[in-house]
Amino acid sequence: MSAIVFYVLAVITVIGALGVVLDRNVVRATLSLLIAMLGVAGIFLVAYAEFLALAQILIYAGAVTIVILFAIMLTRTTDLNINLDNPQRPVAFLIAVGVFVLLTLTFIYSDVPQLAEPDSVAVAIAESNSTGFETVGDSLFNQWAIPFEIASVILLVAMVGAIALARGDDNEPAVDASVEINEVSA
Amino acid sequence: MNEFNWTYIAVVVVGIFGLFAFLSTVVISLTWYERKTLARIQMRAGPSRVGPHGLLQPMADVFKLITKEDIRPTNSSGMLFWSAPIIVFVSAFLVWLTVPFADGAVVAPQELGLLYIVAISTVGIVGLLIAGYTSSSKYSVLGGIRAAAQLVSYEIPIIVVVLAIAVLVQSLDLRDVVLGNEVTIGERVISFGGQGAIPFAFIMPLGLIVFILAGLAELGRTPFDIHHAESEVVGGPFLEYSGAHWAVFFLAEYINTFVIAALTILLFFGGWSWPSPPESIFGTALEEWQTDALGVGWFLFKTYMVVGLFFWFRGTYPRLRIDQLMAFGWKSLIPLSFVNFILMSIVIFYDWPLWTMTTFSVPILIGGLYFGARRTARKADPSTVQMYRRASRDDGGNKLVPDGTGD
Numbered sequence: 001m002s003a004i005v006f007y008v009l010a011v012i013t014v015i016g017a018l019g020v021v022l023d024r025n026v027v028r029a030t031l032s033l034l035i036a037m038l039g040v041a042g043i044f045l046v047a048y049a050e051f052l053a054l055a056q057i058l059i060y061a062g063a064v065t066i067v068i069l070f071a072i073m074l075t076r077t078t079d080l081n082i083n084l085d086n087p088q089r090p091v092a093f094l095i096a097v098g099v100f101v102l103l104t105l106t107f108i109y110s111d112v113p114q115l116a117e118p119d120s121v122a123v124a125i126a127e128s129n130s131t132g133f134e135t136v137g138d139s140l141f142n143q144w145a146i147p148f149e150i151a152s153v154i155l156l157v158a159m160v161g162a163i164a165l166a167r168g169d170d171n172e173p174a175v176d177a178s179v180e181i182n183e184v185s186a
Numbered sequence: 187m188n189e190f191n192w193t194y195i196a197v198v199v200v201g202i203f204g205l206f207a208f209l210s211t212v213v214i215s216l217t218w219y220e221r222k223t224l225a226r227i228q229m230r231a232g233p234s235r236v237g238p239h240g241l242l243q244p245m246a247d248v249f250k251l252i253t254k255e256d257i258r259p260t261n262s263s264g265m266l267f268w269s270a271p272i273i274v275f276v277s278a279f280l281v282w283l284t285v286p287f288a289d290g291a292v293v294a295p296q297e298l299g300l301l302y303i304v305a306i307s308t309v310g311i312v313g314l315l316i317a318g319y320t321s322s323s324k325y326s327v328l329g330g331i332r333a334a335a336q337l338v339s340y341e342i343p344i345i346v347v348v349l350a351i352a353v354l355v356q357s358l359d360l361r362d363v364v365l366g367n368e369v370t371i372g373e374r375v376i377s378f379g380g381q382g383a384i385p386f387a388f389i390m391p392l393g394l395i396v397f398i399l400a401g402l403a404e405l406g407r408t409p410f411d412i413h414h415a416e417s418e419v420v421g422g423p424f425l426e427y428s429g430a431h432w433a434v435f436f437l438a439e440y441i442n443t444f445v446i447a448a449l450t451i452l453l454f455f456g457g458w459s460w461p462s463p464p465e466s467i468f469g470t471a472l473e474e475w476q477t478d479a480l481g482v483g484w485f486l487f488k489t490y491m492v493v494g495l496f497f498w499f500r501g502t503y504p505r506l507r508i509d510q511l512m513a514f515g516w517k518s519l520i521p522l523s524f525v526n527f528i529l530m531s532i533v534i535f536y537d538w539p540l541w542t543m544t545t546f547s548v549p550i551l552i553g554g555l556y557f558g559a560r561r562t563a564r565k566a567d568p569s570t571v572q573m574y575r576r577a578s579r580d581d582g583g584n585k586l587v588p589d590g591t592g593d
Binding site: 062063 | 263265266269296297298301302311312320327330331334335338
C-alpha cells in the first residue's frame with residue numbers, strides 16, 4: 001500500500017519538476033515548483049519523517065515559492081520574455097546528467113534504508129511511539145549546536161549583505177514598484 | 187500513521203466531507219452574523235427581508251454567486267487564473283483537519299498539530315500572489331504584492347507566540363494544549379495545563395494580544411485590510427474574479443477567520459473544557475458522546491464570541507496606512523512576541539511559578555502597545571512613502587513624478 005502511495009507521489013513530483021524546467025511561463029513554472037515541493041513533502045510522510053515533511057511545506061512550498069513569486073512580480077515582466085536558452089546549454093546538460101549519475105550511484109551503493117522495504121523503519125518508529133520531533137530538537141540544540149549556530153550566522157551574514165546591497169546610497173530615492181508596473185501596463 | 191489502516195482512511199474521508207459541510211454552514215452563518223453586527227454598530231437594520239430577521243439572506247447570496255457568469259480576463263493565463271482560488275481554499279480547509287472540537291471530535295489528530303497549522307496556512311499566500319499576478323490588472327498586482335508582504339511579516343509573531351505556548355505545554359499537540367500534558371524530567375513528573383487550570387490568557391496576556399492583532403492582520407481584516415482595501419486597490423487580488431470563483435475566495439477568507447478565532451480559544455481560553463466539569467454542573471453522570479457534544483457546543487460558543495470581537499473591530503477602526511502596517515508588525519509585534527517567548531522560556535526553564543509570567547507580561551504589554559501605537563500614529567517617513575502624480579502634458583505626458591510626501 002505504501003509503495004502505491006509512494007509511486008503516485010513520485011509521479012506527481014516528477015511531473016511538477018518537469019513543469020519547472022519545460023514551462024516557458026515563469027509563474028506557471030513556479031506553480032509546478034510548488035507541486036513538486038508538496039510531492040516531496042508527501043514522500044517524506046511515506047518515509048515516516050513527519051517533521052521533515054512539515055518543514056518542507058513551511059519553508060520550500062511556502063516561503064521559497066512566495067519569495068520567487070514576489071521577485072517575479074517586482075521585476076519588469078518584459079525582461080522575462082527574453083530567450084531563456086544560451087550557449088551554455090550543452091555544458092548545463094552535461095553537468096545535470098553528471099549530478100544525476102553521481103546521486104544514483106551514491107544511493108545504490110549506500111546503506112540507506114530502502115523505501116521498498118519500509119517495514120523495519122515502520123516498526124522502529126511504532127516502537128518509539130513518537131514523530132522523532134524531540135530527537136530532532138535534541139540533536140539540533142545539544143549534539144550539533146555549534147554547526148547549527150554557524151549555519152545561522154552564515155544566514156545572518158547573507159541577509160545583512162543582501163540588505164546592504166539592495167539599500168544602495170542613502171541619498172538615492174527608494175526604487176518604487178508602482179512606476180515600473182505602470183510602465184509595463186502602458 | 188503507523189499503518190495503512192482502511193478504517194482510519196474511511197473515518198478521515200467521512201470526516202473531510204463532514205467538515206466541509208460543517209464549515210460551509212459556519213461560513214453562511216458568519217456572513218449573516220457579520221452583516222447584522224455591522225448593522226447594529228452603524229444603527230441600521232441589516233438584512234431583514236429574506237426569511238425571519240434576514241436569516242435566509244446568505245442562501246440567496248449563495249444562489250446569486252453560483253448562477254453568476256464566471257469571467258476571465260483575456261490576458262490572463264487560464265490554468266493559473268483558475269488554480270489560484272483552489273490553492274487558497276485548500277490550504278484554508280486543510281488546516282481544519284487537525285483542529286479538535288472536543289476530545290473525541292477531531293478528523294486527524296497529530297502530534298505536530300501546531301506546526302502543521304502554521305505550515306499549511308503559509309501555502310495559501312502563494313494562491314493570493316498568483317491571483318494577483320494573473321489577473322493582468324495593476325490593482326491586482328499591487329494587491330498581491332501587498333498581501334504577500336503583509337502576510338509573510340505577520341506570520342512571524344504568530345509562529346513565535348505559538349512557540350511560546352508549545353514551551354508552556356511542552357507539546358505541539360492541540361489536544362495537549364487543552365487537556366494538559368505531563369512530562370517526566372529525570373525523576374520528576376511535571377504537569378502542564380489541563381482541566382481546572384488557569385486559562386493561558388492569564389499566564390501570557392502579552393501573547394494573547396500579539397496573537398489576536400497578528401491574527402487580524404493575517405486575515406486581512408480591518409484595521410489591517412491593506413491588501414484588498416477597496417478605496418486604494420479596488421479589491422486587490424480578487425478584483426477580476428466573479429461568480430463561483432470569487433465565492434471560493436470568500437469561503438476561504440471566512441474559514442480563515444474562524445480558524446484564527448478557534449485557535450485563540452484553543453491556545454488561550456481552554457478550548458472545549460468547561461469552567462468546571464459538566465457532570466458537576468448537571469449533577470448526573472454523562473456518556474462520553476454527551477460530554478463531547480457539550481464540549482463542541484461550548485467551544486463553538488466561545489469561538490463565535492471571538493469572531494464577534496473581530497467584527498466589532500471592523501465596525502470601529504479605520505484602516506492603517508501600508509507603512510504604518512509594516513512598522514507596527516516589524517517594530518512592535520515581532521519584538522513583543524520574542525520578549526514573550528524568551529520570558530516564557532526563562533520561567534519554564536527555572537521552574538518559577540506561572541504567575542511571575544503574568545507579572546512580567548502586563549507592564550511590557552502596556553508599555554509596548556503604548557509606544558507601538560504612538561510610533562504607528564506618526565506622520566509617514568518621506569523615505570518610505572512617496573506619492574506620485576501624473577506629469578502635465580507639456581512636461582512629458584504619461585509619466586509619474588514625485589508629489590511631495592504622503593501623510
